[in-house]
Amino acid sequence: MEDDSQNQDQRTPFVIPDSSFAREELLAELDRLNRRLARRDFELIQMKEQREREVLELKKVKAQLEEAKGVLEIKVNAKTKELRDFTANLEQQIKERTRELSEKVDESENSRVALMNMLEDMEDLRGRAQEEKEKTLAIITNFVDGLMFFNASDVLEIINPQVEVYFSLDLDESRQILDKRVSEWGNIKELEPLVLLLGPDLKKIFRKEIALRENMVLEVSAMSVGSAPSKVGTLVIIHDITREKTVERMKTEFVSIAAHQLRTPISAIKWTLRMVLDGDFGPVTNEQKDFLEKTYQSNERMINLINDLLNVTRIEEGRYLYNITAVNLEDVVGKIAETYTEIVKHKHLTLKYQKPDKPLSQVKVDVEKISLVVSNLIENSIKYTPANGTIYVAISEDQGKIKVSVKDSGIGILKSQEERIFTKYFRGLNVVRMETEGTGLGLFISKNIVETHGGKIWFESEENNGTTFFFTLPIASLTPPMPSDDPQTAAVQKL
Numbered sequence: 006m007e008d009d010s011q012n013q014d015q016r017t018p019f020v021i022p023d024s025s026f027a028r029e030e031l032l033a034e035l036d037r038l039n040r041r042l043a044r045r046d047f048e049l050i051q052m053k054e055q056r057e058r059e060v061l062e063l064k065k066v067k068a069q070l071e072e073a074k075g076v077l078e079i080k081v082n083a084k085t086k087e088l089r090d091f092t093a094n095l096e097q098q099i100k101e102r103t104r105e106l107s108e109k110v111d112e113s114e115n116s117r118v119a120l121m122n123m124l125e126d127m128e129d130l131r132g133r134a135q136e137e138k139e140k141t142l143a144i145i146t147n148f149v150d151g152l153m154f155f156n157a158s159d160v161l162e163i164i165n166p167q168v169e170v171y172f173s174l175d176l177d178e179s180r181q182i183l184d185k186r187v188s189e190w191g192n193i194k195e196l197e198p199l200v201l202l203l204g205p206d207l208k209k210i211f212r213k214e215i216a217l218r219e220n221m222v223l224e225v226s227a228m229s230v231g232s233a234p235s236k237v238g239t240l241v242i243i244h245d246i247t248r249e250k251t252v253e254r255m256k257t258e259f260v261s262i263a264a265h266q267l268r269t270p271i272s273a274i275k276w277t278l279r280m281v282l283d284g285d286f287g288p289v290t291n292e293q294k295d296f297l298e299k300t301y302q303s304n305e306r307m308i309n310l311i312n313d314l315l316n317v318t319r320i321e322e323g324r325y326l327y328n329i330t331a332v333n334l335e336d337v338v339g340k341i342a343e344t345y346t347e348i349v350k351h352k353h354l355t356l357k358y359q360k361p362d363k364p365l366s367q368v369k370v371d372v373e374k375i376s377l378v379v380s381n382l383i384e385n386s387i388k389y390t391p392a393n394g395t396i397y398v399a400i401s402e403d404q405g406k407i408k409v410s411v412k413d414s415g416i417g418i419l420k421s422q423e424e425r426i427f428t429k430y431f432r433g434l435n436v437v438r439m440e441t442e443g444t445g446l447g448l449f450i451s452k453n454i455v456e457t458h459g460g461k462i463w464f465e466s467e468e469n470n471g472t473t474f475f476f477t478l479p480i481a482s483l484t485p486p487m488p489s490d491d492p493q494t495a496a497v498q499k500l
C-alpha cells in the first residue's frame with residue numbers, strides 16, 4: 006500500500022493549478038491528501054499496532070529468553086559446581102594415585118635391590134653348588150668301591166671307573182648302559198649277574214654277593230637316596246670282598262678241621278668218664294664221683310660247643326643237610342619242654358607248656374633240627390631268667406602256619422643290641438655278666454634252620470621285663486622245597 010502511494014506520488018507530482026479551477030482542484034487535492042493522510046495514519050496505526058504486537062512478542066520472547074537464561078544459569082552453575090567437584094575429586098584421586106605410584110616405585114626399587122641381592126646370593130650358591138658337584142664327582146670317580154647312581158626314573162646317570170674295572174667293561178660298553186634303565190642295557194655278558202641281582206625295577210637290596218669269577222667276589226648294596234615322594238634316585242655300591250671271603254673261608258675251614266679233630270678225643274673222654282662213673286673199672290668213692298660228674302658235664306658242654314661250631318661251618322659251606330619228614334610238632338615241642346623239668350626246678354623256675362586248643366596240621370621238617378631250635382630257645386629262656394621266673398612254651402596254628410613261642414620273664418634284650426641278636430658269636434652285654442657260658446651261636450643256627458624250612462623267626466623283648474621268641478613254619482601242604490631236595494639251593498651262602 007505504501008509502495009502504491011509512493012508510486013502514485015511519483016506519478017502525480019504536486020503542481021500549482023490556476024486560481025478558479027485551482028481551489029477545487031486544491032480542495033480535491035487536499036481531500037485526496039487528507040484521505041491519503043488518513044490512510045497513511047491508519048496504516049501507521051496498523052503498523053504501530055503491528056510494531057506493538059511485535060514488541061509484545063519480542064518482550065515475550067525476551068521474557069522467555071530471560072527465563073531460559075535463568076534456567077541455563079542455574080544449570081550452568083550446577084554444572085560448574087559439578088565440574089569443580091569433579092575436578093577437585095580428580096585432583097584428589099590423582100594425588101592419591103601419585104602417592105600410591107610413588108610408593109610402588111619405592112617398593113619396586115626395594116624389590117629390585119632385594120632381587121639383585123638374591124641374584125648375587127644365587128650366583129654365589131650356584132658357584133658353591135658347582136664346586137660341590139665337582140667335588141662329589143671327583144670323590145665318585147676316585148672312590149675305591151664301584152658306584153652307580155640311578156635317577157628317580159631308574160635311569161643310570163653316573164657310573165664310576167671302578168665298576169668298569171670290576172666288570173671288565175670297555176668304554177663302549179660303559180657308554181652303552183649310561184642314560185638307560187637296567188632293562189635296556191642289552192646283552193653285556195659281564196653285567197649279567199648284576200642285572201639279575203638289581204632286576205628291572207632296582208630292588209632295594211642290602212648286601213648281596215656276586216661271585217663274579219674264581220677270585221672275585223663282590224658285595225652289592227642298593228639303597229634309595231631320599232624317600233618317597235621326593236625320591237632322588239638309587240645308589241648302588243659295589244664292594245670287593247674277595248679278601249674277606251678268602252679269610253672267612255679259611256677261618257671256616259680251620260674251625261671245621263679243629264672241631265672235627267676235637268670231636269674224636271672228646272667223645273673218647275665222654276665214654277671213658279661214663280664207664281668210670283658207671284663203675285666199669287671198679288668202685289669210685291663219692292668224692293671221686295662228684296669230681297668226675299663235674300668233668301663229665303664240662304665235657305658235655307664242650308661237645309655241645311663243637312657241635313654248634315660244626316653246624317655253623319656246615320651252614321656256611323652249604324653242607325647242612327636236612328632229613329625231611331611230615332610230623333605233628335605238638336608232640337615234638339611237648340616232649341622237648343618236658344626234658345627241662347629237672348633243670349627248671351633246680352633253677353627255681355616254672356615252665357608251662359600250653360597245648361594247642363585243637364589238633365594241629367602236620368609240617369614237613371627235619372625233626373632233629375627243629376628240635377634243636379626249640380631246645381635253643383627254651384635253654385636261652387632258662388639261662389636268662391632269674392630265679393622265681395616263669396617260662397611259657399606254646400604252639401598254635403594260624404593262617405596256614407604253625408607258630409611256636411617261648412616266653413620268659415627274664416632280663417630281656419637291650420634295645421641298642423636288638424639288631425645283632427641273630428648274628429654269629431653275638432652275646433648281649435647284659436647276659437655276659439649274668440651267665441658266663443654261651444657261644445652266641447644258638448640263635449644264628451636257629452635262624453638258618455627256620456628260614457631254610459621257609460619259616461620266620463623273631464622276638465619281642467623289654468629290658469628287665471622278659472622276652473618272647475617266636476617262629477613259624479608253613480603247614481605241610483604249603484611247605485616250599487627244602488635244600489636237601491634241591492642241591493643248588495643248599496649251596497646258597499647266607500651272610
Ligand code: ADP
Pocket residue numbers: 381385386389413415416417418426431432433434436442443444445446447448449472
Ligand atoms: P648264647 O645263648 O650261647 O649266648 P644265642 O645265640 O643262643 O647264644 O643267643 C645270643 C644272645 O641273644 C644271647 O647271648 C643273649 O644276649 C640274647 N638272648 C637270647 N635269648 C634270650 C632271652 N630269652 N632273654 C634275653 N636275652 C636273650
